[in-house]
Amino acid sequence: MGMSGEAVDDIIRLRSGRGRALLAAMALGSGMAFLDSTVVNVALPTIGRDFDAGMAALQWTVNAYTLMLASLILLGGALGDRFGRRRIFLIGVAWFTVASVLCAVAPSVEVLVVARALQGIGGALLTPGALSILQTSIHPDDRAKAIGAWAGLTGMSGVVGPLLGGWLLEFDWRWVFWINVPIAAVTVWLTRRCAPESRQLRPEQSFDWAGAAFGAVALGAGTYALIAAADAPEPGPLVGAMVLTITAAAAFLRRQATASAPMVPLSLFADRTFSVINAMTFAVYAGLSGVMFFLVIHLQVSLGWSPLAAGLSSLPITLLMLLLSGRSAELATKVGVRLPLVAGSVIGGVGTALLTTAAPGSSYVTAVLPGMTLLGIGLVILVPTLTATVMSSAPAELAGVASGVNNGVSRAAGLMAVAAIPAMVGLAGTSYADADLMTAAFRGAMLICAGLLVAGGALAAFLLPMPGAKLDHEATEEAGETSAPCPAPGLPPAHGH
Structure with a gap:
């Protein structure tokens, strides 16, 4: 038996060959979905030229996936709990792969958007399954280490994504989707061999x-x-x-x-901290998603960079998150939650504002690197505390639901940002392909995104109760063990390890 209320076939030690193979399978499955969100943004200008598509089509290419993921991810987790996490994870991987093939052969941008929506359904099935399989299958003594390793390995796709995607785009953007086929084949093979089945022992619960x-x-x-x-x-x-x-x-x-049996128990929001943190999550992740959407288009259209160079522009953020998030996770246990939340948001906002200097003729070192570095430092300070605070503010019996709600909020924020900001800065039709128009729009977009990040910090500064409240080590550990990843496109999963 595994956790209370669970049926698990057997428990696996991480150091065993089976344990390592299980970890690899879950990291590959999660990384496949994460890789696509990283690479598709880089491919947008190329897709736009190939299909002679306008800005709305590019927005839907991103948002069709995010829409289905944000809408169905909680349901995907519930289906795994009821019918078996291994089974639903495998269905999600297969669904995601078939949808990826449809993306790769899409004859028009309309078909591509529909296929991306189907990808989102697959992502909603496999994303919660990976973490819950590790949580219920790995021996309790190894669980924190396994999930920390999973977070790091999944986050590595943030490093591999720009390199692999930029290289594939030198040939054909369709290879961005074909690459999922071999990854999925290995994931399915490993999962079938190594992952035990587990489910909740409450079959009477309705969806x-x-x-x-x-x-x-x-x-x-x-x-x-x-x-x-x-x-x-x-x-x-x-x-x-x-x-x-x-x-x-x-x-x-x-x-x-x-x-x-509601999908989102409204009782969670009776806790003021939970409500404020989710409002902050919406503001922060809206800003981050706007940065990731606009930056790679601007660098290719206005500055004439290659897809590979544009994709690598966000590498400082990914590296900082991977290297330092674990160390920063303990900050809230020493100084309280408010200071990291406010400082991280403001530092990230300043970094985003600095990106407005990126214009035709600019170099990466002077115009992009300083802003991306500051944004990365802000995220290193902010995200682990954000995740841990969400988990500590929810009742223990609703920890998984609270994590799913916060995950959904972050994805809905990205959905709304990518939908709204282009219109706010005057981009419509094919105007994004004009270097001068794109440069002016990019500056306006970065100021909006910076404002969203700072607004997130203001919410924490003025609305969080108990300004000196600190998280204990158990809370940060719980965040790392139970929270699902909620990265903005191009960022690694954040956990409190």
Whole structure:
């Protein structure tokens, strides 16, 4: 037997050959989904030229995936709990792979967007499964080490992604999706050989299908309204989308308040810290997602960089997160949560504002590296504390749900940012392909993103209760063991190790 309330076939020691193979399988599966989010952003200008696509099509290429992932990730975790985490993980990997093939052979941008949405469904099935399989299959004495290693190995795709993606884009952007096929084949083979099955011993619990549907409709309609606002020929469809968004959101909230087994228990938000931290998560991850979306397009279109060079621009953030997040995780145990949350957000905001100096003729060392380094330092300080605070503010019996909610909030933030910011800075149609227009829009976008990061810090500074509250070592360890990854595109998973 594994954890309380669980059925597990057997428990595995990490040092065994089976344990190492299981860790590799889970890291490959998670890394495959993470790799795509890293590389697709880099490929956007190339995809736009190949399909003669406008800004809205590029936004949907990113957001179709994020929309389905954000809407269904909690449901994916619940399906694993009920029907078996190994089974749902394998279904997710297979689904993700078939959708990747559809992306690779897409004859039009419309087909590509549909295939990306299907990828998101696969991602929602496999992403929560990887961490929960490790949590329930690895021996308790090895569990923290296993999940820490998983986080590091998955985060390495943030290093490999720009290198591999930039190299593949030198040939054809479609190889960005074909590469998933061999990765998935190895993942399935290892998982079938090494992963035991596990499930919750509560088969009578129902699924909140209605809540998932209402949430997906609200996010989808809201995303459409924000993207279409830039170049909609008439207001009718926009008004309809806004009405549908409000109606679906209200239905979602009512469902969560009345369902016997809600997807998002509203009681979690009765805790002020949990509510503030999730609001902060939305602001911070909206800013980060905006940076990652705009930067690689700007560097290729306005500065004439290659896809490889543009992809590598974010490497300082990834390296800093991988090398230093573990050490910074203990900061909140010594100085309290408020200082790291505020300082990390402000430092990241300053770094983002510095990126406005990147213009045609600029060098990486003077115009990009300082801003990316400061942004990375800010994230190193901020993200582990953010994750640990979410976990410590939720009841122990709802820790997994709290992690899933925070994960969903971060992805919804990225969805809204990529949908809204282009219209706010005047990008519509194919204007992103004009170097002068893109340069001006990029500066405005970076200021908006910097403002979002600083706003996140302000929420922590003025709304968090108990300014001197500190996290104990058990809280940071719990965050590392139970939280699902919620990185912005191009960033490694964050854990409290």
